[in-house]
Amino acid sequence: MTWVTGADGSPYGVTNLPYGVFRSNGGQPRIGVRIGSWVFDLAGAEAADLVLAAGALCRPTLNDFMALGRPQWTSVRQRITELLTDPAHRAAVEPLLVPLAEVELLLPFEVADYVDFYSSEHHASNVGQIFRPGQPPLLPNWKHLPIGYHGRAGTVVVSGTPVIRPTGQRASAEGPVTGPSVRLDIEAEVGFVVGVPSGLGDRVSVDDFADHVFGVVLVNDWSARDIQAWEYQPLGPFLGKSFATSVSAWVTPLDALADAFVPAPDQDPPVVDYLRDVPHLGLDLRLAVEWNGEQVSEPPFGTMYWTPAQQLAHLTVNGASLRTGDLYASGTVSGPDRSQVGSFLELTWGGAEPVKLGDETRTFLADGDTVIITATAPGPDGTTIALGEVTGTVRPAR
Amino acid sequence: MTWVTGADGSPYGVTNLPYGVFRSNGGQPRIGVRIGSWVFDLAGAEAADLVLAAGALCRPTLNDFMALGRPQWTSVRQRITELLTDPAHRAAVEPLLVPLAEVELLLPFEVADYVDFYSSEHHASNVGQIFRPGQPPLLPNWKHLPIGYHGRAGTVVVSGTPVIRPTGQRASAEGPVTGPSVRLDIEAEVGFVVGVPSGLGDRVSVDDFADHVFGVVLVNDWSARDIQAWEYQPLGPFLGKSFATSVSAWVTPLDALADAFVPAPDQDPPVVDYLRDVPHLGLDLRLAVEWNGEQVSEPPFGTMYWTPAQQLAHLTVNGASLRTGDLYASGTVSGPDRSQVGSFLELTWGGAEPVKLGDETRTFLADGDTVIITATAPGPDGTTIALGEVTGTVRPAR
Numbered sequence: 133m134t135w136v137t138g139a140d141g142s143p144y145g146v147t148n149l150p151y152g153v154f155r156s157n158g159g160q161p162r163i164g165v166r167i168g169s170w171v172f173d174l175a176g177a178e179a180a181d182l183v184l185a186a187g188a189l190c191r192p193t194l195n196d197f198m199a200l201g202r203p204q205w206t207s208v209r210q211r212i213t214e215l216l217t218d219p220a221h222r223a224a225v226e227p228l229l230v231p232l233a234e235v236e237l238l239l240p241f242e243v244a245d246y247v248d249f250y251s252s253e254h255h256a257s258n259v260g261q262i263f264r265p266g267q268p269p270l271l272p273n274w275k276h277l278p279i280g281y282h283g284r285a286g287t288v289v290v291s292g293t294p295v296i297r298p299t300g301q302r303a304s305a306e307g308p309v310t311g312p313s314v315r316l317d318i319e320a321e322v323g324f325v326v327g328v329p330s331g332l333g334d335r336v337s338v339d340d341f342a343d344h345v346f347g348v349v350l351v352n353d354w355s356a357r358d359i360q361a362w363e364y365q366p367l368g369p370f371l372g373k374s375f376a377t378s379v380s381a382w383v384t385p386l387d388a389l390a391d392a393f394v395p396a397p398d399q400d401p402p403v404v405d406y407l408r409d410v411p412h413l414g415l416d417l418r419l420a421v422e423w424n425g426e427q428v429s430e431p432p433f434g435t436m437y438w439t440p441a442q443q444l445a446h447l448t449v450n451g452a453s454l455r456t457g458d459l460y461a462s463g464t465v466s467g468p469d470r471s472q473v474g475s476f477l478e479l480t481w482g483g484a485e486p487v488k489l490g491d492e493t494r495t496f497l498a499d500g501d502t503v504i505i506t507a508t509a510p511g512p513d514g515t516t517i518a519l520g521e522v523t524g525t526v527r528p529a530r
Numbered sequence: 531m532t533w534v535t536g537a538d539g540s541p542y543g544v545t546n547l548p549y550g551v552f553r554s555n556g557g558q559p560r561i562g563v564r565i566g567s568w569v570f571d572l573a574g575a576e577a578a579d580l581v582l583a584a585g586a587l588c589r590p591t592l593n594d595f596m597a598l599g600r601p602q603w604t605s606v607r608q609r610i611t612e613l614l615t616d617p618a619h620r621a622a623v624e625p626l627l628v629p630l631a632e633v634e635l636l637l638p639f640e641v642a643d644y645v646d647f648y649s650s651e652h653h654a655s656n657v658g659q660i661f662r663p664g665q666p667p668l669l670p671n672w673k674h675l676p677i678g679y680h681g682r683a684g685t686v687v688v689s690g691t692p693v694i695r696p697t698g699q700r701a702s703a704e705g706p707v708t709g710p711s712v713r714l715d716i717e718a719e720v721g722f723v724v725g726v727p728s729g730l731g732d733r734v735s736v737d738d739f740a741d742h743v744f745g746v747v748l749v750n751d752w753s754a755r756d757i758q759a760w761e762y763q764p765l766g767p768f769l770g771k772s773f774a775t776s777v778s779a780w781v782t783p784l785d786a787l788a789d790a791f792v793p794a795p796d797q798d799p800p801v802v803d804y805l806r807d808v809p810h811l812g813l814d815l816r817l818a819v820e821w822n823g824e825q826v827s828e829p830p831f832g833t834m835y836w837t838p839a840q841q842l843a844h845l846t847v848n849g850a851s852l853r854t855g856d857l858y859a860s861g862t863v864s865g866p867d868r869s870q871v872g873s874f875l876e877l878t879w880g881g882a883e884p885v886k887l888g889d890e891t892r893t894f895l896a897d898g899d900t901v902i903i904t905a906t907a908p909g910p911d912g913t914t915i916a917l918g919e920v921t922g923t924v925r926p927a928r
Contacts, residue, residue: 245684250765271763276706277699281765282680282772286643286853287730296731298848301675301802308674310802310847332685332774333694333928359848365669367648367679368766374680375848376730404699404708449708450696450757450769451928455684530731530849 134216136229139168143518146216147511149209150382150520151194151347154235161192161238164230166382166520167216171235173228174212182224183211194241194383198327198346199456205327205346209387237381239290240349241325244457246288246377247447248321248353249280251438253397255466255474262482263361275401278438278446280460283353284374288459291381291522295354297499297529298375302358312529313356315483316497319464320421320431320474320505321351324440325383326458333451338409341441342386344454350380350419350505350522351461357477357496379459382520384509392416392509396439406449409441415509417519419465421474422504424489431465431474433507499528532614534627537566541916544614545909547607548780548918549592549745552633559590559636562628564780564918565614569633571626572610580622581609592639592781596725596744597854603725603744607785635779637688638747639723642855644686644775645845646719646751647678649836651795653864653872660880661759673799676836676844678858681751682772686857689779689920693752695897695927696773700756710927711754713881714895717862718819718829718872718903719749722838723781724856731849736807739839740784742852748778748817748903748920749859755875755894777857780918782907790814790907794837804847807839813907815917817863819872820902822887829863829872831905897926 134146144150149165151174164171178189185208188197197208215221250256253270256279260269273279297316301308327346330336336344353373360372396414417433438446443460464474473479476496480486483495497503504523511517532544542548547563549572562569576587583606586595595606613619648654651668654677658667671677695714699706725744728734734742751771758770794812815831836844841858862872871877874894878884881893895901902921909915 245682247768273701273706273760273763277761279761279765279768281768282682284643284680284850285683286856287850289730296849299733300848303671307799308671308802310804332687335697335928356848362671363675363677364764364766365671366762366766367677368762368764370645370677370679371844371848371850374850401705404706406708446769450698450754450773451694452682452685452769452772458684530733 134167135219135222136167136170136216142168143508143516144168145515146213147515148384148388148517149212150384150388151240152382153193153238153240155238156230156235163189163191163194163197165212166232169232170229171232172212172216172225173230176228180224182215183208195456198241198325201328202343205385206387209385237290237292239288240381240383242457243285243288243459244455246283246285247280247460248283248463249278249438249443249461250463251278251436251443252463252466253437254435254468255464255478258466258473258478262477275399276403277407278443280443280447281368283377287374288377288379291378291520293378293524294527295376295524296527298356298359298371299529300356300359300371301362303362308362313358315357316526317355317357317476318503319353319355320419321353321461321464322417322433323349323351323379323459323461325349326454327456329456330448330454332453334448334453335451336444336448336454338407338441338445341444344444345386345440347383347385348389348519349383350507350519352378352503352505352522352524353461354378378522378524380520380522384519388517389415389509391512394434397435397437399437406445407442409439412439414439417507417509419474419505419507424501426489428479428487429471429473431472432467433465435467436462436465497526499526501526532565533617533620534565534568534614540566541906541914542566543913544611545913546782546786546915547610548782548786549638550780551591551636551638553636554628554633561587561589561592561595563610564630567630568627569630570610570614570623571628574626578622580613581606593854596639596723599726600741603783604785607783635688635690637686638779638781640855641683641686641857642853644681644683645678645858646681646861647676647836647841647859648861649676649834649841650861650864651835652833652866653862653876656864656871656876660875674801675805676841678841678845679766681775685772686775686777689776689918691776691922692925693774693922694925696754696757696769697927698754698757698769699760701760706760711756713755714924715753715755715874716901717751717753718817719751719859719862720815720831721747721749721777721857721859723747724852725854727854728846728852730851732846732851733849734842734846734852736805736839736843739842742842743784743838745781745783746787746917747781748905748917750776750901750903750920750922751859752776776920776922778918778920782917786915787813787907789910792832795833795835797835804843805840807837810837812837815905815907817872817903817905822899824887826877826885827869827871829870830865831863833865834860834863895924897924899924
């Protein structure tokens with residue numbers, strides 16, 4: 133129970149407490165935590181000695197705080213919970229609550245490297261069937277390692293940032309043409325944010341996931357399918373992805389997701405040693421994709437074949453170091469049914485089966501379209517918590 | 531003519547002046563410029579008002595200086611030249627010259643995003659012949675756009691950093707096995723360092739290359755061919771590359787390379803508009819690869835099919851923004867002859883034709899091997915300047 137007005141019973145109650153960075157009245161960026169429809173100004177709280185984090189909460193991004201490590205993450209969260217539940221603190225804390233409606237939310241952390249995986253078996257199979265009909269839907273390596281690649285960290289943007297339709301080359305019967313993408317798509321994903329770094333040459337074990345990963349964001353990895361199809365062989369996606377990747381303004385700490393861990397799908401064939409996680413746990417995050425106000429899909433994150441701990445172990449098995457602010461995303465989350473897919477490529481089966489949105493039909497994104505990805509997760513005692521939404525509106529090509 | 535002892539006539543004379551970051555006696559990182567076998571301490575020079583750069587030379591990396599832009603880059607270079615040539619300044623400057631042998635050289639800039647291209651027609655053709663014998667060596671997109679992908683910025687290391695042999699999965703007749711890479715290779719490349727950023731949604735024209743790019747580094751993009759071969763489909767190279775990418779400690783400013791621009795190879799078919807650079811210029815950089823003290827190859831950068839201006843225009847045609855510290859590398863530099871290739875994959879033709887090094891033979895890298903990549907370029911008045919070398923020694927897998 134919190135004394136904050138309206139927060140109890142909301143999906144942003146005191147068991148959630150995601151972190152973000154906000155600005156009010158054009159001021160400096162400040163770290164805050166969301167409670168109900170308020171932002172608790174943690175910079176102000178640390179300045180007033182209400183919470184102690186070695187000054188890390190008085191910085192313009194979460195990076196310094198995320199670098200502190202799990203014991204500090206947990207103790208700061210405990211202290212914030214105490215401040216928001218014990219009425220004795222109300223007088224000191226209430227002046228530090230800012231209405232959410234009055235703040236601008238900023239990119240919550242400085243992104244170091246951005247890696248994107250491809251860990252949904254349903255998504256990979258759908259893409260295989262659409263692009264390589266009549267062939268085995270999964271490539272031979274897919275069940276042996278979590279396929280991934282590096283994306284562009286510098287174009288990771290916060291939820292709400294407009295997405296300008298990218299220009300680029302695509303194939304045509306008359307050879308390549310250059311112009312605005314005509315197959316602009318989304319990818320609904322879940323991203324994991326690294327707090328504690330690792331050294332060059334070190335490997336992070338599947339068992340050490342929670343020592344390194346601070347929390348979770350929702351991700352929309354906007355994708356220009358026509359640009360991607362023409363460019364991607366043999367070195368993978370490049371300009372078809374690098375124009376924008378949106379993340380939620382709120383980072384949900386792993387501590388808030390303790391009740392959301394569930395057994396992940398069995399893996400057959402068995403995986404090699406460094407990928408063997410016992411217990412083998414995914415996260416029961418229930419995503420929803422809204423396209424111009426209509427819900428078109430409910431991707432179930434719990435169906436992902438590769439777990440976040442396996443992804444982290446794979447990412448570092450070659451000795452690649454981690455930095456604070458590294459972001460790795462799951463890849464498109466798609467369940468077994470058409471109503472559970474995380475991309476419009478799948479929803480419209482390569483554009484062959486348009487969907488109806490109100491009075492209009494769509495295959496891919498039109499200028500002016502807005503996509504909102506949300507998610508909920510089980511919280512303690514049968515409650516439900518919400519992850520921060522990720523939204524974006526498509527602007528015409530320049 | 532410089533008054534600095536021994537610098538005239540050396541490949542690091544006063545027409546070269548590459549920038550780096552050094553540390554002496556365990557002190558703080560300082561920006562310096564190389565002259566002969568000395569480092570001119572620019573942090574000390576700016577602190578003494580001998581050169582003015584808004585404090586950017588008193589920082590621990592080149593990033594703030596690189597962000598200032600070409601007019602400031604040129605005026606600072608002119609001032610440094612004046613200080614090192616006019617004997618009137620000798621008394622003030624000489625105490626700021628530190629013997630190169632007494633300093634530790636550090637990574638000269640903080641890497642924002644790292645992109646790797648694939649722009650040598652000879653290299654791409656060789657790789658195609660080795661991996662897809664009997665098929666057309668180039669894929670259909672190759673002559674229409676500079677193929678590229680994002681690499682891991684966090685594992686870009688300075689020349690001299692040991693390279694730990696990566697562990698990972700590779701294919702075998704019995705299925706995938708995990709272990710130290712058995713086909714560890716180099717890629718001799720040239721990297722371009724972005725100083726001036728661009729906005730999200732903006733495109734950088736081929737004509738604006740010199741407004742954004744500060745200078746050039748040599749790059750060794752270490753590659754584990756066995757890991758890469760198993761993982762790379764369909765999303766491109768990942769762990770086969772992300773364990774280490776070495777760059778030279780010295781960034782050669784574009785201003786030092788004014789005499790090195792030469793016509794690039796003709797492009798047929800003609801390229802699309804945004805890639806049309808007039809004049810179409812490459813750089814006459816002559817690389818050399820030394821393996822355990824023996825020179826094994828001389829890759830000619832002037833033979834590259836895609837120019838650095840075309841690469842930059844392509845990288846941003848979709849509106850992807852540039853940040854100060856972005857690094858984009860050319861891809862492996864290979865000329866038409868076996869004696870001009872930039873990888874051991876090509877030198878040994880996929881490992882089928884071992885090379886003799888002293889009393890030993892090699893296909894790929896053995897533990898303890900050292901590779902040094904050097905390069906020279908034409909300077910003014912028939913002189914030759916050197917780029918900073920990039921070196922690395924292979925350490926056993928952990």
